[in-house]
Amino acid sequence: MFSAPLMIARRLVFRRERRISSHLKGTVLGISLSLIPLILVMIVSSGMIKGITARFLELGTFHLQARSYNQDVPWQDIGNQLAEEHGIKAAFPVIQGLGMLYSPRGRVGVTLKGFTPDMWEKDQGFRDFMIVEAGEFDLSDPEGIVVTSGVAESLGVEVGDRVKLLTSRTSSSGALFLRPSFFTLKGICSTGYYELDALTAYIPYTRADSILRGQGTHYIGMKIEEPFSGIREIKGRLARDLGMDWYILDWQELQRPMYSSFETSRNLILLIMALIVLVATLNISATLGMLVLENQEQIAILKATGSSGFQIGLVFIIAGLLTGLAGVLPGLAFGLLLAVNINGIIFALESTLNFTVLIISRLSPLSGAPVSLDLFDSSYYLETIPVELDPVSLWLAVLFTLAVSCAAAIIPALRAASVQPMEILRRR
Numbered sequence: 189m190f191s192a193p194l195m196i197a198r199r200l201v202f203r204r205e206r207r208i209s210s211h212l213k214g215t216v217l218g219i220s221l222s223l224i225p226l227i228l229v230m231i232v233s234s235g236m237i238k239g240i241t242a243r244f245l246e247l248g249t250f251h252l253q254a255r256s257y258n259q260d261v262p263w264q265d266i267g268n269q270l271a272e273e274h275g276i277k278a279a280f281p282v283i284q285g286l287g288m289l290y291s292p293r294g295r296v297g298v299t300l301k302g303f304t305p306d307m308w309e310k311d312q313g314f315r316d317f318m319i320v321e322a323g324e325f326d327l328s329d330p331e332g333i334v335v336t337s338g339v340a341e342s343l344g345v346e347v348g349d350r351v352k353l354l355t356s357r358t359s360s361s362g363a364l365f366l367r368p369s370f371f372t373l374k375g376i377c378s379t380g381y382y383e384l385d386a387l388t389a390y391i392p393y394t395r396a397d398s399i400l401r402g403q404g405t406h407y408i409g410m411k412i413e414e415p416f417s418g419i420r421e422i423k424g425r426l427a428r429d430l431g432m433d434w435y436i437l438d439w440q441e442l443q444r445p446m447y448s449s450f451e452t453s454r455n456l457i458l459l460i461m462a463l464i465v466l467v468a469t470l471n472i473s474a475t476l477g478m479l480v481l482e483n484q485e486q487i488a489i490l491k492a493t494g495s496s497g498f499q500i501g502l503v504f505i506i507a508g509l510l511t512g513l514a515g516v517l518p519g520l521a522f523g524l525l526l527a528v529n530i531n532g533i534i535f536a537l538e539s540t541l542n543f544t545v546l547i548i549s550r551l552s553p554l555s556g557a558p559v560s561l562d563l564f565d566s567s568y569y570l571e572t573i574p575v576e577l578d579p580v581s582l583w584l585a586v587l588f589t590l591a592v593s594c595a596a597a598i599i600p601a602l603r604a605a606s607v608q609p610m611e612i613l614r615r616r
Contacts, residue, residue: 197506215475218468219515226461227523233454235576246313247379249442250409267408275422277411283396285404290352293344298389302396323347323375327392333371337378338386349373469592476600488609497605508597512590531572
């Protein structure tokens, strides 16, 4: 039933030597060119969202946080117990609060984080993303402090300098007291993300407990094996084991505004790209309509020799599918090729632009010193774009294009099926 329509559709689309019909070349090219940015945006945006989110999870919020309504619990002991739970790689007590750091050359407000000295050794994810620019990430000294690069720049300090930390405390009577503390700078680090680098300082947990007692936020930060897939099961188990005095927050709750913003932006861009593919694919309808008019005599002969209207219509439906497939294959291949090599392409573009700017500055006496151009600012995003290949999303893009191709062929198929052979043959 389908073999004859398939053979005729192949001859309709691929005329000779398996070359695409001249009528369909523009349509196939349009589908391919429209599919390339869709595939590129789909892969690159997924990788960027996961890369930026992973950086925040490892350096900012942890994968899970266990918080208690009772602030007098033994945080370190419970953290050690949770670290032995199945599925949890590491668990650390953390104290977080606010303060003002001073130096002779500046001052800056910071988010204080109190970590245990062994965190740097035990947390592989924290080490992978944190870049130590000077000194070392050492919190073994009660008077030691590690600051991010933005804080160090605002204070104008180097490793070994003394800084003053000013924190506040409210007495039982409601009076506000300011408390100064002094630290020695042990290290300067960078998270690779501007927002974190601009306002974070790390101090030893015991010192933070003393300085921020009654004012800071206590929690146990946990890292698990699969933060993007296996978090709900572990969260439910922890909530049952810890009891009613505790509540568990996962990274999706802690970073909901940021993650939702990323996903919304990504979906809007994908929608625009999908509409471009839709418009390009709908050209199949006009092109097949022209083929129906040009091949009315052949259609009349087929119907006169016993072919049904359904079979004739099926020929053009299959022709639409083959046209979409002819556009999908090169579009998918080139889209994947660009996505996999996106970091090299960006580097090549930056090098070309900077070389052009350098040549112009050398030739023009009024241009001044050359300015380095960055297409991808790692201070605000990532040093490189992670490439995240999602087979499900790729298949959905392919199926969407093929489905629209078949749908676009319905009107020409109906027109072909309604051809009256006697009228056509009488005119001929």
